[in-house]
Amino acid sequence: MRFDVVQHLPALQVVIPLLGAVLAAFLRRGIVAWGLASVVTGLMPLIAGGLLWQVLQAGPISYHLGGWPPPWGIEYRVDVLNAFVLLLVSAVSAVMMPFARRSVAFEIEGDKQASFYSMYLLCLTGLLGITITGDAFNAFVFLEISSLSTYVLIAMGRDRRALLAAYQYLIMGTIGATFYVIGVGLLYLVTGSLNMVDIASRLGPASAEHFRPIVVALAFLTVGVSLKLALFPLHVWLPNAYAFAPSFATAFLAATATKVAVYLFIRIFFSIFGIAVSLESLRVCDVLLALSVAAMFIASVLAVYEQNLKRMLAYSSVAQIGYITFGIGLANQNGLTGGAVHLFNHALMKGALFLALGAVLYRAGTVKLAELGGIGRRMPLTFAAFVIAGLGIIGTPGTAGFISKWYLALGALDQGRWPLVFLIVASSLIALVYIGRVVEVAYFRATSEAAEKASDPPWNMLVPILVLAVATVYFGFFTELSAGIAAKAAQTLIGGLK
Amino acid sequence: MQHVQTFIGHYNYFITIFLMVSGLYIVIARGNMIKKLVGLALFQTSVYLLYIEPGKIIGGTAPILDPAFKVYSNPLPHVLILTAIVVGVATLALGLAIVARIHEAYGTIEEDEIFAREAQE
Numbered sequence: 001m002r003f004d005v006v007q008h009l010p011a012l013q014v015v016i017p018l019l020g021a022v023l024a025a026f027l028r029r030g031i032v033a034w035g036l037a038s039v040v041t042g043l044m045p046l047i048a049g050g051l052l053w054q055v056l057q058a059g060p061i062s063y064h065l066g067g068w069p070p071p072w073g074i075e076y077r078v079d080v081l082n083a084f085v086l087l088l089v090s091a092v093s094a095v096m097m098p099f100a101r102r103s104v105a106f107e108i109e110g111d112k113q114a115s116f117y118s119m120y121l122l123c124l125t126g127l128l129g130i131t132i133t134g135d136a137f138n139a140f141v142f143l144e145i146s147s148l149s150t151y152v153l154i155a156m157g158r159d160r161r162a163l164l165a166a167y168q169y170l171i172m173g174t175i176g177a178t179f180y181v182i183g184v185g186l187l188y189l190v191t192g193s194l195n196m197v198d199i200a201s202r203l204g205p206a207s208a209e210h211f212r213p214i215v216v217a218l219a220f221l222t223v224g225v226s227l228k229l230a231l232f233p234l235h236v237w238l239p240n241a242y243a244f245a246p247s248f249a250t251a252f253l254a255a256t257a258t259k260v261a262v263y264l265f266i267r268i269f270f271s272i273f274g275i276a277v278s279l280e281s282l283r284v285c286d287v288l289l290a291l292s293v294a295a296m297f298i299a300s301v302l303a304v305y306e307q308n309l310k311r312m313l314a315y316s317s318v319a320q321i322g323y324i325t326f327g328i329g330l331a332n333q334n335g336l337t338g339g340a341v342h343l344f345n346h347a348l349m350k351g352a353l354f355l356a357l358g359a360v361l362y363r364a365g366t367v368k369l370a371e372l373g374g375i376g377r378r379m380p381l382t383f384a385a386f387v388i389a390g391l392g393i394i395g396t397p398g399t400a401g402f403i404s405k406w407y408l409a410l411g412a413l414d415q416g417r418w419p420l421v422f423l424i425v426a427s428s429l430i431a432l433v434y435i436g437r438v439v440e441v442a443y444f445r446a447t448s449e450a451a452e453k454a455s456d457p458p459w460n461m462l463v464p465i466l467v468l469a470v471a472t473v474y475f476g477f478f479t480e481l482s483a484g485i486a487a488k489a490a491q492t493l494i495g496g497l498k
Numbered sequence: 499m500q501h502v503q504t505f506i507g508h509y510n511y512f513i514t515i516f517l518m519v520s521g522l523y524i525v526i527a528r529g530n531m532i533k534k535l536v537g538l539a540l541f542q543t544s545v546y547l548l549y550i551e552p553g554k555i556i557g558g559t560a561p562i563l564d565p566a567f568k569v570y571s572n573p574l575p576h577v578l579i580l581t582a583i584v585v586g587v588a589t590l591a592l593g594l595a596i597v598a599r600i601h602e603a604y605g606t607i608e609e610d611e612i613f614a615r616e617a618q619e
Contacts, residue, residue: 137578144585148592155596160603164612167596171525171534174589178542181582182518185549188575 006050010063010076013047013086014129014142016040021121030105030113037117038097041124044090052083052485062134070134071195077134081340081489085131085263089256092347092468093124096255096355099464100248102457103358107158107246116156120252123149127260136184136272137194139264140177143228147173150257153249154241162244169237176227176234183221186213187272196272203276214277221268222284229261231325232295235318242314247358250310254317255351259343262324266340269328270493279331279497288329293423295322300430304437309360309367312434313353316393319427320346326424327408333487333494335411340486342404345392345475349401352389352468356382359461363454369441375451376442382456383442385469390435392472395428400475403483510551517544531600531607535593542586549575549582 005012020040027033054061055078063076078086100117108116126146130139151173155166188194190210191202207214223234230238238258242250269279279285296319303315324346327339359382361367364375376383392399405424412420456462475482505512521544524537553575561570597607604612 137581141581141585144589148585148588151592151596155599160600161616163596163600163603164616167531167593167600170589170593170596171538174538174542174593175522175525177585178545181545182548185545188549189552194578 009047009051010061010078010132011065013044013051013132014125016043017121017125017128021118021125024114024118024121027114030110033114033117034101037121040121041094041097044128045087045094048083048086048090051078052087055080055083071193071198074138075134075195076132077197078132080485080492081266082131082263084485084489085260086128088344088347089127089131089260092255092351093252095464095467096248096251096351098460099355099358102461103248103362104246106362108156112156116153119149119152123153127256130260131263134196135194136187136196136199140181140184143177143180146257147177150253154245157244157246159244161240165240165244169241172227172237176224179220179224179227183217183224186217186220190214196267200272200275203272207277218273218284225261225265225268229258229265230318230321232291232299232318232322235299238318239311239314242317243308243311247354247361251351251354251358254354255347258317258321259347262321262343266328266493270497274497285329285331288325292322292326292329295319296326296423296427297430300427300434303434304430307369309357309369309438313350313357316431316434317350320350320393323404323408327411330411330415332411332414333490334407334414336490336494337483337487338404338407338411340489341407341483344482344486345400345404348468348471348475349389349392352385352465352472355465355468356386359457359465362457362461364450366450369438371448371450373441373445373451374447375454377447378451378454379456381462382465385465387439388469389472394431394435398473398476400472400482402476403479407483514544514547514551529609531597531609535590535597538593539586539590546579546582549579
């Protein structure tokens with residue numbers, strides 16, 4: 001029997017990085033492990049791109065693992081939404097890989113580098129697995145694969161506080177994952193199925209008789225996944241985890257991990273519950289909107305007062321996740337498009353910003369704002385990228401961030417809630433303050449001691465930063481691949497709603 | 499009387515929920531990092547019960563294809579929970595490893611002492 005690669009792409013998307021992780025664990029030399037991780041990561045966007053192309057041509061793909069048909073077997077189900085997220089996660093990781101070599105060699109001891117790449121590949125496996133699977137319990141297993149490897153990645157930070165951050169995240173993350181399992185368990189009790197599509201079709205009839213367990217299941221799933229995606233006020237683990245993890249791990253996690261959790265959230269909301277019961281009767285959207293607005297303001301203000309730049313960007317991430325969940329909470333075509341496209345755009349912008357900080361740490365040895373006077377003049381290209389991505393975070397026209405906020409504002413207007421538009425603009429102004437503060441110090445202060453010896457990093461660190469910064473501008477003008485596909489995904493999700 | 503019957507009929511679920519809540523309470527209330535992990539393990543373990551209990555049918559056998567047996571217990575929850583047990587063990591092991599490293603780095607595993615030390619620096 002001939003092995004048809006195209007037919008098995010969904011499985012390869014997860015199996016290749018999983019095997020890569022096992023192989024990397026046996027390697028000794030960091031550079032060899034890095035080479036392996038780069039090759040594996042480099043294959044991922046090709047597979048994801050192939051899947052997205054197939055989905056756009058021929059509709060959703062249903063892959064039956066081991067030949068067992070759903071709902072009995074585990075189904076990998078690829079539609080526009082998760083093909084989009086797969087491509088995002090794999091492409092951003094692939095762009096970041098060249099950066100990893102020097103950054104990891106600088107921040108992690110020689111004999112631990114191979115383990116670092118092994119954990120990174122395992123984390124990637126988990127993230128891609130959550131995204132591609134159509135089975136609710138399988139998603140839990142992948143969630144834990146990615147979480148456990150994330151705890152290790154964070155604990156590998158140089159500072160001893162990295163250990164505390166990893167421990168804190170382990171506690172919170174495990175509570176979140178356990179809440180998720182409880183929710184899935186309740187759904188299984190009510191519907192007798194674990195396949196997401198199957199659950200959705202059985203939930204509607206079941207809801208007449210068992211409405212209460214369904215609401216409880218939704219509550220558990222929402223809280224569990226919200227812990228993972230750091231929805232305010234469940235974000236407490238995130239700032240320290242991002243601040244003390246190795247730079248590459250921070251950039252990778254900020255760009256991908258929370259995005260995948262958001263994807264799972266969208267899946268649960270729209271593809272499982274939204275199809276079966278009307279979301280309005282569950283009254284979750286208003287709660288979500290309120291929490292999102294709180295995140296957009298409170299986390300942004302916290303970012304303004306933060307001295308450690310990595311922590312500042314981490315708080316900014318919490319605020320930006322608020323925009324994404326804001327779009328989910330609007331639950332209409334434009335709002336959801338805005339949420340999904342911000343998921344994409346934020347990954348690019350935050351990736352660029354965290355990589356730039358990684359380069360600063362590599363050259364200047366610190367990311368404390370007070371010690372970085374004049375660094376922008378010393379590292380002109382790195383900081384040019386920082387400013388461009390920063391403008392994207394603010395939402396300046398001409399950057400990707402503007403596109404997301406435009407759709408979010410349209411979504412709010414479609415519901416006739418114009419005060420929400422005002423809130424989007426007002427919270428963006430706070431982003432202007434915290435990004436502006438960095439620009440002021442980096443360009444207009446006297447050159448500090450740490451900045452004196454700094455210069456732009458070597459090309460293999462610089463290119464990923466610049467690519468992501470250029471992408472921020474590119475997707476501010478050409479939105480076919482970002483907003484176009486996000487709108488298609490939103491259309492499918494909204495169209496299925498009851 | 500009816501309430502008593504409901505309670506006795508579902509006593510296993512009450513035990514499950516009691517374990518679940520006490521596990522979560524320990525995680526939140528205790529400052530000792532090992533005790534927190536014990537609470538976390540209790541919390542996770544109680545979920546295993548939540549899955550397995552409904553799968554049991556009184557008088558049901560294991561799912562063996564034989565004309566002599568008509569009533570089967572559902573085997574799927576057991577399989578799921580086997581996976582969840584592996585995850586739970588891995589989490590606990592990793593948690594303990596991190597606590598061991600924290601003890602090396604700080605000389606204590608009491609959260610308030612560590613935070614006080616961090617605040618001083």
